[in-house]
Amino acid sequence: MLGNSLASSPLATLGLAKCFHHSAGEFATYTNVLPLGLNSSHHGLTGGVGTSRNKWIVVCSTTQVETSSEDPKTWEECKEALSCFDFSVEEKDKILGKAFGHIHSPYWTEERAKESPKVETLNQILEFLRSLGLSDEDLHKVVKKFPEVLGCSLEEEMKPNIGILENQWGITGKSLRNLLLRNPKVLGFNVDCKGDCAAQCTRCWVRF
Structure with a gap:
């Protein structure tokens, strides 16, 4: 159960080397960014998934x-x-x-x-x-x-x-x-x- 819940959590993607930024219907791939929507207590991590259109946190x-x-x-x-x-x-x-x-x-x-x-x-x-x-x-x-x-x-x-x-x-x-x-x-x-x-x-x- 715990494994399944973690797999479905956005935090499970934080270990990925790449993240994806969606804007105006197009997808682009970037690295070393963390979306503002995630809990800031995870700022020690080195990668993340970006979903915000306007603001990013470089980590x-x-x-x-x-x-x-x-x-x-x-x-x-x-x-x-x-x-x-x-x-x-x-x-x-x-x-x-x-x-x-x-x-x-x-x-x-x-x-x-x-x-x-x-x-x-x-x-x-x-x-x-x-x-x-x-x-x-x-x-x-x-x-x-x-x-x-x-x-x-x-x-x-x-x-x-x-x-x-x-x-x-x-x-x-x-x-x-x-x-x-x-x-x-x-x-x-x-x-x-x-x-x-x-x-x-x-x-x-x-x-x-």
Whole structure:
């Protein structure tokens, strides 16, 4: 009796390596996702069956990240883009979660809305950082210390900030690399209160 009841339970499918997402009459296969409809006490499991149309929970050993993406495959593609930096699956989920508002980060204060990451934008940011002389080993350190960098604006924050460091402070080349390794948050500064506090200290040039 017990065996039959377990077999018919949705939880019996949690050991599967794949899950199925139904949307608009079509079926697609994904991995490493858990539907919101299941009891959250099972967050330590590594796989599940997705039935929710709009919300998914990306699952790893101890990390649970709620996403609002229609297609959880996008999240997996972004995790794949981080593969060359030797992060664990759990670390990748935490990095993306903090960068795009799915895990609370004091860095964003209250302004960061949940966003679905785009692998194209992610790759553009990584290539820009490489162009500054950072190796993949350096990028591992930068992203681990400051995961929110992947959620910063390349055109409105990173490039202008590098311009300030190079043109106003004369920091280039090896000195710039060393600065970014020591204080990567400078890439996301977007406030200069000039002593008149704007209560956004985590993103203010006063911390430089």
